[in-house]
Amino acid sequence: xxxxxxxxxxxxxxxxxxxxxxxxxxxxxxxxxxxxxxxxxxxxxxxxxxxxxxxxxxxxxxxxxxxxxxxxxxxxxxxxxxxxxxxxxxxxxxxxxxxxxxxxxxxxxxxxxxxxxxxxxxxxxxxxxxxxxxxxxxxxxxxxxxxxxxxxxxxxxxxxxxxxxxxxxxxxxxxxxxxxxxxxxxxxxxxxxxxxxxxxxxxxxxxxxxxxxxxxxxxxxxxxxxxxxxxxxxxxxxxxxxxxxxxxxxxxxxxxxxxxxxxxxxxxxxxxxxxxxxxxxxxxxxxxxxxxxxxxxxxxxxxxxxxxxxxxxxxxxxxxxxxxxxxxxxxxxxxxxxxxxxxxxxxxxxxxxxxxxxxxxxxxxxxxxxxxxxxxxxx
Ligand SMILES: *Cc1c(COP(=O)(O)O)cnc(C)c1O
Numbered sequence: 001x002x003x004x005x006x007x008x009x010x011x012x013x014x015x016x017x018x019x020x021x022x023x024x025x026x027x028x029x030x031x032x033x034x035x036x037x038x039x040x041x042x043x044x045x046x047x048x049x050x051x052x053x054x055x056x057x058x059x060x061x062x063x064x065x066x067x068x069x070x071x072x073x074x075x076x077x078x079x080x081x082x083x084x085x086x087x088x089x090x091x092x093x094x095x096x097x098x099x100x101x102x103x104x105x106x107x108x109x110x111x112x113x114x115x116x117x118x119x120x121x122x123x124x125x126x127x128x129x130x131x132x133x134x135x136x137x138x139x140x141x142x143x144x145x146x147x148x149x150x151x152x153x154x155x156x157x158x159x160x161x162x163x164x165x166x167x168x169x170x171x172x173x174x175x176x177x178x179x180x181x182x183x184x185x186x187x188x189x190x191x192x193x194x195x196x197x198x199x200x201x202x203x204x205x206x207x208x209x210x211x212x213x214x215x216x217x218x219x220x221x222x223x224x225x226x227x228x229x230x231x232x233x234x235x236x237x238x239x240x241x242x243x244x245x246x247x248x249x250x251x252x253x254x255x256x257x258x259x260x261x262x263x264x265x266x267x268x269x270x271x272x273x274x275x276x277x278x279x280x281x282x283x284x285x286x287x288x289x290x291x292x293x294x295x296x297x298x299x300x301x302x303x304x305x306x307x308x309x310x311x312x313x314x315x316x317x318x319x320x321x322x323x324x325x326x327x328x329x330x331x332x333x334x335x336x337x338x339x340x341x342x343x344x345x346x347x348x349x350x351x352x353x354x355x356x357x358x359x360x361x362x363x364x365x366x367x368x369x370x371x372x373x374x375x376x377x378x379x
Contacts (some may be wrong), residue, residue, distance in 0.1 A: 005376040010256035010289035012370050014047050014345070016379040018249040022233045025246055029218055030225055037085065037207065039228035040075070041067035046294065047232060047252050050078040050378055057082055061144040065262055069094050069103070076101045076378050085130055085163070086331060087226075088140075092119045101123035105163055107131045108140040110149040110225040122157035129153075130163030130204070133192060134135050137169040147195050154201050156183065163205040163223070164193070170250030173243055174211035186220065216240035229363050236361040238352040249349065252366060253344025254373075256289035258292050261328070270325050271317030275301050282329045292321040294369035295342050298358035302327075305348045307341040308334050314349055341370075363376050 005011045027036050037060050044052035053064055053075050063083040066072050069090040076084070085104040092115045099120070107113045107129050120127045131153055133309040134141035142149050144166070154161050166189045184209060189211050193203055205223035205371040211230035213220070230237055262284050270276040270284055285305065291297040296304075304312040306324075311331035315324055328334045343354055343365075355365035 003021070003376065006131045007147065007375075008037055008374055010254070010293055010373055012046065012048075012289070012373050013253040013255055013374045014051065014377050015249070015251050015253075015379050016377050018233055018251045019047075019055055021229070022231050022248050022251065023059060023061055025248060026214065026225065026227050026230060027179065029214060029244055029246065031111055031221055034222055035063055035224050036061055036231075037063040037065050037083075037224040037226045038085075038231055039065045039210070039226050041065065041071060041087065043226070043355075043370060044368055045228060045232050045252075045363060047365040047366070048358060048375035048377075050074060050080075050368075051375055053080050053082075055377070063224060064127070069097060069105075071099055073097065074101045076103075083259045092116045095119040095125065095127055096123055098127045099123070102128070103277070104128045104130050106140065107142070107153055107159070107161075110142050112155065113153045113159065113259065115158040117158050124158050126158050128162045130165055130207075131161055133164060133166040133189055135166045135168075135188045136165055136181065137185075139167070139169075141166065141286070144192045147192065147199070150192065150196065151199060151201060154196075161204050164203070164208065165207040165224075165226075166211065168208065168213050168217075170243075171209070171216050172236060174216075182217065184218065189270055212240075212242065214234070215244045215246060218244050225335050229366075232366065234351040234362045234366075235335060236352065236363060238350075238356050240352075251352070252290070252367065252369070254293070254295065254341050254342040255344070256287040256341060256342060257336060258285045258338045259288050260286040261334070261336050262286070269317070272320065273318060273379050276317035276325070276327075282316075282331065283330045283331075284325050285313070285338075285340075287324050287342075288322065288341065290320045292371070293373050294371065295319060295324070296354065296360075296365065299354065303357050304342075304354065307345065307370060308338050329344050330372035 043049045065085045067088040079197040106351040132141035135144045207224035233250040264278045297319045300318040304315045313326040316327040
């Protein structure tokens, strides 16, 4: 019989009310006429791609973005009916899937457009696309100054250009040189759209901002905002300042439970490499969760803390692949069976702080989460 999370050793809790709240907050921050495109790539940053997309679709979100064609297919196969944009590369031999599943494929370069056009023509189908414009990130896209190539893509018979977009590479920064760079990216995108209009091209849906693009450059007039991390309610890094203050709430928590409590004597060590040595008679709680579940090993040896009851107990010794130990000597009331929160909430267990311990951003921490953990929706 399938049990609830009561029998799980560790799990990811996803707060559906907080997810809906964040979507609503972001929609309210966007100018009229602009639509939220929920970025649900990489299992919705560890929140469960299908679960997240379904909940958002139920609450009125009509557009989604993923990184890969497989992610897109999984959403369609699970009943998602809204627009789906694939942000990354798809082999043009998948043109049949792009057409059959009604997906929008990013045009990542001019030669890519030519190849996709050729394959689509061969199959006798039309593929919906959004042209990616490179305005300075120099990752994907046709250079903004390359008007003639962009016009040629618009003219391709078997590509239906439904959108055109760019990506900002330092919109999260408040450093003056980064703000100047971002403004340059934005104006080169609009210079291109102006020139296209002058050439008689009917503009498709336009989009520029991701989460920090919206929070720092909220007045841009676009058709979509592609929001990921903000939708999940956490900053990329601790203490990030943004022009718009938002009341976003974290959606994900990583939880486990105390399955064993043991006493260790003064001088005894715990775990691999004997990295923790008890300086006193100590009580150690064992949690059956580890770096194999996405909890970073960098939090070993007291660099991470785990919330159990009202305590914030330090990680004792090294985080293992499947277990970790915490020092609960001072957490007197902790008992076997207690729930432990490893990621979630505020202070030392919030995602930005945990990510920062390993020199990473929340986005990376979250999307590494959950390769083998069940996702449990709550609320
Ligand atoms: C991942 C991604 C996003 C979402 O970024 P967030 O910072 O998480 O909001 C938006 N656009 C593109 C092109 C992306 O790759």
